[in-house]
Amino acid sequence: MPASRSEVAGPKGTRTRVLRILMRSGILVPARPDRNVRQLTSLGRWGATVAGGYRAAAARSPRRIAVIDERREVTFRDLHRRAVRLANGLEQLGAGPGTRVAVLCRNHAWFVETVLACAELGADVMLLNTGLSVRATAEVLRTHSPAVVAAADEFAEHVAAARIAAPLVVAWPDAAGGSGGGRSAGPGGNRSSGPARPARSDRSAGPAAHRIAAAGTVEDVIATASSRKRRPPEVPGRLIVLTSGTTGAPKGAYRSNPPGLAAAAALLSRIPLRSCESVLVATPMFHMWGLAALQIGMPLRNTLILQRRFEPKAALQAIADHRCAVVFGVPVVLQRILELPPGLRDAYDTSSLRVVATSGAPIPSPVVTAFMDVFGEVLYNFYGSTEVSWAAVADPADLRIAPTTAGRPPLDSRLKVLDELGAIVPRGVTGRIFVWNDMLFAGYTSGDTKEYRAGYMATNDRGHLDSSGRLFVHGRDADMIVCAGERLFPREVEDLLAALPEVREAAVVGVPDGDLGQRFAAYVVVRPGAELTAAQVRGLVARHLPGSAVPRDVVFVDALPRNATGKVVVRDLPPSLAGA
Structure with a gap:
């Protein structure tokens, strides 16, 4: 396929390649x-x-x-x-x-x-x-x-x-x-x-x-x-997994049973899991990513370490006690661990860690870099959904070069970035992300399904491919706003705010605007003892992004409302200044 077009495929899953992956991981050994x-x-x-x-x-x-x-x-x-x-x-x-x-x-x-x-x-x-x-x-x-x-x-x-x-x-x-x-x-x-x-x-x-x-x-x-x-x-x-429901009512989605061990090989082609290791599952197993830990743990014969609630010190204690080689988590897990005082964090022996695999939400780029600086080149970011299963995985090398990347497709998976008419856009141009693999979901329990284009399923996300074939996800269709005719996504603003030393976490959402159509509102959690003003927040964004991206409304909150998988629940945010 032409390198200038926004389409990319993972390696072809030949019988020899699949067997090699399964043997390397320890699934198929004498x-x-x-x-x-x-x-x-x-x-x-x-x-x-x-x-x-x-x-x-x-x-x-x-x-x-x-x-x-x-x-x-x-x-x-x-x-x-x-x-x-x-x-x-x-x-x-x-x-x-x-x-x-x-x-x-x-x-x-x-x-x-x-x-x-x-x-x-x-x-x-x-x-x-x-x-x-x-x-x-x-x-x-x-x-x-x-x-x-x-x-x-x-x-x-x-x-x-x-x-x-x-x-x-x-x-x-x-x-x-x-x-x-x-x-x-x-x-x-x-x-x-x-x-x-x-x-x-x-x-x-x-x-x-x-x-x-x-x-x-x-x-x-x-x-x-x-x-x-x-x-x-x-x-x-069949397994029925509920969608996250962060912006609307959750829907039941039928997850297909894997067609064989080739499905395991697809994930293993990008994340180097091995057999008979201890795995801390620090994300709910009712969620697609926690369920993936359960499903991949079967052929690998992994020992799953399960805790009913995530608590950073308890997680580090489990890693030390059970010599965990792998952690399945969500981005907020990384943030909470990094927030521990360095002396306390370093008191736990985490030298056994080889893989920390996250999914479920974007990782702020400062968190990506800081986590690998502390724990080494162990971070893997999985991009997928309840409906498409997997789309791309970013390995540590990808994340060092481009901390916001979602990575590349795994074995026997393909993705395209299309415009509104269904045509493939050039590399670097933002469009709608569509995915093909063997694990696309089998429809919602209501009988509805997702949009397809030539066998590829819509993710309802928008993003672009760079010249090296790495995917960058800008946000969901529902996250995009049109401000004075310009299409904007909150991810860039959130990343800027996350880089401020005074900011513990931040969320940016679109709110109605009578003159511009829509504009951004920023919800900011300030670290204990730090001071930050709305003017400073706006000034930071104005120095790096177009004026239309500057949030007019800056709301300081004690904490962001998150669901059990760490996603911010937009409907539970307090009214912005415009919406009050």
Whole structure:
């Protein structure tokens, strides 16, 4: 393809190249012949589903720890056995092929076991955002009519508000009792010496809450379920991931099951993950990037270190304790770690880190450089979405040259930048980003889908390609404003503000303007003890960008409203001076 056109493709996924990547990562390496046979047999029968991946991992490395959370650790063998029993138990509660099971909990082993059990059943598993309001969660549950809901105790009110008939299975009781299923578990996986936590016929979620039919905890269901072996479902269950909903209502999106190990090879072609390493998942697994850590962890047989909430010191402690080689996170994770006093930060041994892979939001360019200055050339920035899966990955070399780049397409992926009429724009010209790969989503649960052009799916983002084929994302279509006829994106202004030593974080959004059509409003969080005025903010922007990009409204706030994946929730920002 001509180098002057804004289209670029990743390397072609030939059989030889895919095998080389899988061998280099340790997915395909010799082992005991019986384990190799069981591993390949599991993949052959169950495919590259979550169930197939973890069955294969259990066959290959049965005693290796698969998951460590705040209460327990589980081997691959016990994870598989428990998932089978949980699948049998969920089936008795009404779940099965073609039904939906809603999961509303944070990162922990019960989350993983429930997702695996749904894959064993052939049920669609709907991953709910823990950051949604009670009302929004209830609306999603009513719209999707799950057969069973698996939720943590803390979200009982959310489930109750939906007033649906589906039984509730508690997947993280407030009390630690009944939290067995760890390394020393027997065939049923329950290591508790006492009786299982008794099932409850109903739960109350506040004075006005609807009564919920509850089937007890995940442990209750596993303890009383059959260990009957399961056959692969005729039609594999699907994963339903909610879009972020930062500017509108979240939508359920069907994620396709990977067509095979070539999908893993695509990610591994740009991010050098290896088998049998410890991975800290510092992003919610209901989000596409956290889910990617779970999915790629299957063939790699990684140990996933799960924490229900991100806290920078706890994350560094986990890296040191478990010798984590990889962290999956979001950009705000990097910011919060860098904000720790250097002496405190350096007290943790992070020398095991090889890869810190982030996604979900743009990384301020000062954060990119500062993070690599502290932790070395370990940073990888993944650009994708719930709908297109992956589009590009920036490696440390890319980020050193161009800290704001989204990188290049991975194996067997292609992208184009098009104008409003669908024509490919020249390199350096901003346009609409379209992506092609084997993992494009299968549509929204509403029946709607995304825009396609010649097989390429719209990302709803705008950006450009540079002369080297690196992608730069300027922002979403919804972020762009037209000020006095000029199209502007907030990213450049946000990067300028992030570089100020007085600024902890900043967000820039478009607001209506009676004369200009639209203009920028800046929301700024000042570091403790620092001083900054609106005039200084405007002056900085005026020195570097056109006058139309200077925010007339500068609002100082204590914190930016963020969702569970670290994205700024625009609708929760206070009114600007213009909108007040």
